[in-house]
Amino acid sequence: MKIHIDIDCFFVSAARIIDSSLEHKAVAIGGRSDTKIFNKEAKNQTVNLENSGSFVPTFYKAYEDKDDDLDAFKDESGKVRGILTTSSYEARAFGVKTAMNISEALSLCPQLIIKAPNMSLYQKLSHALHQFLQLKIPLIEQASIDEFYGDLSGWVEDEDVPQFIDNLRHEIKRELKLPVSIGSAHTRYIAKMATSAAKPFGCKTIYPYEFDKFINPIHVEKFAGIGKSMKERLRAAQIHTLGELRKRRGTVESWGPYAQELYKRVNGTSDAPIITSSQRKSIGISRTFDPLHDRTELKRRVHVLARHLSFAILKLEVIPTVFHLSIAYEMNQKSHKNISLAEIFTEKKFDSLCISLFHEADVHKRLHVIRLSINCSSFTRDSKKELSLIGFCDEQKMKKLTDSAQSLREKYGIDAIKWASEM
Ligand SMILES: [Mg+2]
Structure with missing residues (x-):
């Protein structure tokens, strides 16, 4: 399970x-x-x-x-x-x-x-719990700072699962002083629902024979993956509970691939393997602030976010090739732009890239902005073969500049060197 x-x-x-x-x-x-x-x-x-x-x-x-x-x-x-x-x-x-x-x-x-x-306390505790769980269960995946999935198949017999997770819950409380709730079922999605039902500080196992009785009365918005817009859509179709959703397969599946997958998850017929590798797939930074209209100040904030993110990217020694910037405006408006670029990462280039993404993404110029986010993903290895060779020598020079700025910051902090554009 x-x-x-x-x-x-x-x-x-x-x-x-x-x-x-x-x-x-x-x-x-x-x-x-x-x-x-x-x-x-x-x-x-x-x-x-x-x-x-x-x-x-x-x-x-x-x-x-x-x-x-x-x-x-x-x-x-x-x-x-x-x-x-x-x-x-x-x-x-x-x-x-x-x-x-x-x-x-x-x-x-x-x-x-x-x-x-x-934050540093949360990270410490999260890390400690991850390590503890890795000792107890062969396959553990960290899903968020306070959430983990595990696979007990071949490790604990199905009938022993309730006892196993109950012991685990008490051990975690004793060893790490953290109260946790644990759910188990035949798929990860249903196990997550079992955890919600077990909270606080409880355990719940859902065996196949009790699946219908457990899942059918639950309100649709309680299921991970059903957000505001999907909930509205379901409501318009007179679907309020997961049981009603399961009965309307044709309707739900006609809404496209996302809804088709969702149907299977709710129905307990879709699962995903537990992925233990903690390989980072993306890195981002974002900030929410009081509504701000001044575009000059917003641009300055993009520079600041770019500098911070650049520091982390260099520290992780990864080369992102997909760059994404999104803007949240007041009145629930959103806009985003992304670009793929397989070149050597330098801070200066990244900074200009973020500014141009901001210009392109900023389509509601009359609205105040409340959130800026930058995200970088699709990391590649630092090999010339994978990266564009155009301007390679110039890039190498810029790379040197970036590297020396990075080592100063590692010594004296991220704020040790700032760009003139931020001042
Ligand atoms: Mg929690």
Whole structure:
């Protein structure tokens, strides 16, 4: 069977490891997206590439105790800003939810304790859990910072799975102090659903004979992969539960390949193997900020993001060949552009590339921008054969410049050298 392991309210559980007085209390982790990198005086940025999944936020400001003060979440006018990224079950009982405004959460639950995020702690714990699971189960795949899939076939007999995962859950609590929930089923997608049903701090196994009874009453939006637009589409077709979805195969499959795959996942007839390699496939950076219209400032922010991402790319020693920039505007508008380019990676070239992608992607010039993201993928090896030879010598020179900037930054920090265009 496949299993799915998910840490219960991870960021809160991590905070409780450091401070046990937070146990059994309404606690939430708040945070604005870290926009401090845009400050012209930015320093003390940290980078952590220890965990190699692309889900790991790469850049963050180092955690400081004073970040926990509610003052840290106030803007210049004294208004509490920011959203919650995680909340404890005690807080959820008051209606507090992930992605809720801090001020709204405080009005629902005035005793709510708000802590600042501590990314390096989360990475450490995530890494420790990954290592622990690798010792217990031969095939383990990390799916996000707090989620793992495992394959027990040939390792644990199906009838012994409930006992095995229950022991595992208690061992993880004992050894790492982390509460997890574990689900198991014959496919990874159904195992994930079992985990949701087991939360918090529980286990659930779904055997084939109980599959229909388990899956049919679940609301469609609870299934991973059914987002807002798919949910709307299903609702328009009078499909509200997974059972209703399973009965409407013809309708759902007529919506194209994505819906066809989705149908199979819900039906328990599609699975994907557990992939243990932690090979990073892409790397990206993005920031959400207060609505901003000034295009000069936006361009400056693209330069800053490009510099940070360039640092990580050089540190990982990969050569991306696909570059993607996306812009989120107010009023739910989005736009993106990407380009494939198989050439030697240099920071200067990457920087200009990002700026031109920004110009092309910025189609709603009258709208304010709230989010900028850059993502690089399709890594290739550093071989001349795979890369374009046009301008190879010039590129080599630029490469030298990039390399020396990189070594200075590794010594003195990402902010040690900035481009004039950022100033
Ligand atoms: Mg979780």
